[in-house]
Amino acid sequence: MKVTEVLGRTDYRLISELIPNGAKVLDLGCGDGALLEWLKVHKQVEARGVELKRELVQRAIARGVTVYQGNLEESLKDYPDKAFDYVILSQTLQETLQPLMVLQEMLRIGKHAIVAFPNFGHWRVRLSHLFSGRAPKTHLFPFDWYDSPNVHFLTVIDFEDLIRKQGWHVERRYFAAGHWAGEMAPNLFAEIAVYLFRPEP
């Protein structure tokens, strides 16, 4: 069974392909634990999650996933170095207050990091901003500016730039929009970008 058939999310499908059998995985902002449960069942991973929302934590526990209820930015420091093979941050980077610290901590506690984020450079976002003259509202950014959880609006170029500056090594990158996936002008066409990277080349 494909992970999208269970979870219906492109980023989850990509992430599930990147993780090998039996890996130790930490999912930051793991929600109700659906991805971790899928990885446990289909890839026999040792799964851990962090989630802030109480109801989601309860659902994750009820489905047998190990999850810590807490703020992911504050909770990272407690994990020892290289405790995990993969640390996942899916569609949450834009919500963190200190994204650089989060990414650095991910690479401290994990051998590899997987980050998926919505691309603010997508043409639909650009058009929305250009024509409405207001904070963009699209299906990826459906919130009004005043109640959006997103505090950072990064693009594929921005992320590439940061990776280069930090000297991190990209192992795989994946761009997708609906059924489209490819490398062509990703900053314009990708709605979702998924990066697998590690600290050193």
Added chain:
Amino acid sequence: MIVETQFTLIPSLTLDVGETLKDVTVAYQTYGTLNADRMNAILIEHAFTGDAHAAGIDHEGKPGWWANMIGPGKAFDTDRYFVICSNVLGGCRGTTGPSSINPATGQPYGLKFPGITISDMVRLQKALIDALGIPKLLAVAGGSMGGMQVLEWAVAYPEAVEACLPIATTARHSAQQIAFNETGRQAIMADPDFHAGDYYYKTPPARGLSVARMVGHITYMSDESMREKFGRRLRDKKSFGYDFEVDFEVESYLRYRGSQFVGRFDANSYLYITKAMDYFDLSAGFPSLAASLERARSRFLVISFTSDWLYPSYQSQEMVNALRGRNHDVTYCELSSNYGHDAFLVDIGEQTEIVRGFLARCVREFRPLEVLR
């Protein structure tokens, strides 16, 4: 179905203070059936004034103290698990304690009973589990003082427990928690009927014990739950009496709970057990709490409650962070409740759901003893 309390005799138990107790009686109850491979046993740890009667109905028709969590189809599902609960060492509900007869003198121990610790209690439970022929427990679970015993199990017998569920508890008492216990102890010892603990066959120190219980009860509730339950309502009167009799509903409630307690609990047990709680410090002898938990091999489910001010969430988070620091498999959830510390006994909806899910997973992932060795 009516449950019977059973008894077993442990020939000798060496205590942390260095003394050895002979012929220690342990009172316990069991629910459900131990399966053929002996991998479905769960030990339930009672809180301070609890006893072995955790589930089902006893001869007086009273339900067990955690009957809403233990039973067929409940969180600790007795159709699937073999559940054991024993009265703690130092207790007064069947297990050897200060009110038991000292074989050396033929008189009740009273204050001659040796000082006890949480680890002594757990050592006695391990002897019981061995006597029942269970090599490894599926889980050890309990709230409050029960949670301290759970933590002690995790580090004292790491190989013998698949999963630990410390609920609404702490790895060590804070000054505030010790202060409440000391207030209770002083109330008991100030009672003119206390007679240095030698009150058996005489009038028990009922007033002191009752006051101690009243203090305890206040700490178990929350500001909100007391407001909801009593407010400032008067008890059977329209105006104040100005005579120090009961005016408010809450006064009546506390007096009732205090006097009721006197009938079922021994004042000396109160002294010994509260001291055991105050002495408890999982990190004692280690550089840090995390270092003390290094030995643990269990999976953990830690639960705290938002309105619990006696064992606040920060104490649970402290142990959870220590466990995460050693990369242990720890699940943590702070449940929402208005009931204060009592929440783990009364607010069982969400607790049931997560305990059930967690246990089901521990069954699937159970590691028999030989795998760990």
